Amino acid sequence: MKHLNKLFAVVLLFAGLSSQAQDSNNPWAISFGSNAVDGARVSAASKIEDQFSQYFNVKDYWNIIPSVSYLNVTKHVGGNFSFGVTGSVNKINKFVGERPAVPGNYPVGNPGDLSYYAADGVVKYSFGKYLSNVIEPSAHIGGGYTWLGDASYGTVNGGLGLTFWFTEMVGLSLQSTYKYSMEDSKMRGMADPGRKGLDNLPTHMQHFAGLTFKFGGKDTDGDGIYDKDDACPEVAGLKQFQGCPDTDGDGIVDSKDACVDVFGLVALNGCPDTDGDGIADKDDACPEVAGLPALNGCPDSDGDGVTDASDKCPTVKGPKDNAGCPWPDTDGDSVLDKDDKCPTVKGTLANKGCPEVTEEVVKKLNDYAKIILFDTNKASFQQQTFPVLQAITSILKEYPNSNFSIEGHTDSDGKDAANQALSDNRAAAVKNYLVENGIAASRLTSAGYGETKPIDSNKTKAGKANNRRVEVKLVK
Secondary structure: OHHHHHHHHHHHHHHHHOOOOOOOOOOEEEEEEEEEEEHHHOOOOOOHHHHOOOOOOHHHHEEEOOOOOEEEEEEEEEOOEEEEEEEEEEEEOOEEOOOOOOOOOOOEEOOOOEEEEEEEEEEEEEOOOEOOOOEEEEEEEEEEEEEEOOEEEEEEEEEEEEEEEOOOOEEEEEEEEEEEEOOOOOOOOOOOOOOOOOOOOOOEEEEEEEEEEEEOOOOOOOOOOOHHHOOOOOOOOEHHHOOEOOOOOOOOOHHHOOOOOOOOEHHHOOEOOOOOOOOOHHHOOOOOOOOEHHHOOEOOOOOOOOOOOOOOOOOOOOOHHHOOOOOOOOOOOOOOOOOOOOOOOOOOOOOOOOOOOOHHHHHHHHHHHOOOOEOOOOOOEOHHHHHHHHHHHHHHHOOOOOEEEEEEEOOOOOOHHHHHHHHHHHHHHHHHHHHHOOOOHHHEEEEEOOOOOOOOOOOOHHHHHHHOEEEEEEEO
16 A cells, blocks of 8 residues: 555646646546556567557456556647646556467466556647547657556556547546556566566556546636637627627627617617618617608608608698798788788788888878878877877888888978977877887887978968978888
């Protein structure tokens, strides 16, 4: 048992110093199972072809113990190469004697159930996996040390192996190693079955069969994709997206999906388009009705630039300012109501939809103005004048877009200054009345001219009466 303890101490030492791996995903591998020391190879044969004869003569030449008898630990070092250590134990009770006179007929003896311990370093080259990654052939070289009974010696090793992978990380490994002894001898006298013990040991073969488990690969998010190959190592994802998630299953990874939780289209960065108008629902003001990009996905049936939902006349083109309806022209004068200062009365475009003030209208206004009567030397109206003023007011209301001036005149009786003041006051009185009765002040001006603009002779009573007057003039 002291040698067994030495063996496992060496194995653990090699494992701690090892720098090799099984593959780049799972860098570590451990194998354990049974080993067989081929007694036919522990022989006095000097020719390799003799040493490899009767290779499958398990019954006559192989030494096997019925328990787990080897342990191998490896680590990937890059490419197809791995490095590892193997520790093995066995018991030698079949040993081939010296080469006899008859070729190929070797006597087999028991050297005394000698304990066999070996610690070997291995550099393995994998030829790759075949048949859907199930079969992996390999070759290996290395060296080690072997203890056989009281003898010990170094070996140079080489061989072939074959692994059958049940899963990505579990397989059955088979391996045969040719171990060339540094103290090879012909072991004279070994044909005598009665001889016990050995001083040294010649070259021999050792076979291994066991389970291999790969491990050490890091998969932080547990999605089956190793971190080194995982573009999203902390979030579980899919293999086709290098380990990144696609929550809604639309074929677009979440990091590039503008609508992570909803199945969408590639053209819309993973967002849905319910109405098929090419505008993602999240940006579509009318997601269930096909519409126009310019209107945030809403329809415009009449093409007037106003969405149907906001268009009060959805089948007739109209301006946005009028809620999608055409502007009316109530009075039919070709001036739209919105621009028509007189929307209920026909007018002209030049006068903004209002009727033009003709000479006849001006004459009519002045015919009324001539019969405006004031109290003597005052600006107050006589009672019978109010119907006249109402008539003038009505006419002015028919022309709301026209401006007028009210002028006051007197005869030559009295002082000039007094006549000027009286004419100013009387013109202002007419203007004030019109304003008080609905005529905009901005449309009216008033001025008095005293006795400076007579229209008749001041030498006669009738002439003076004509000169005392109010005139209404159109301001152009």
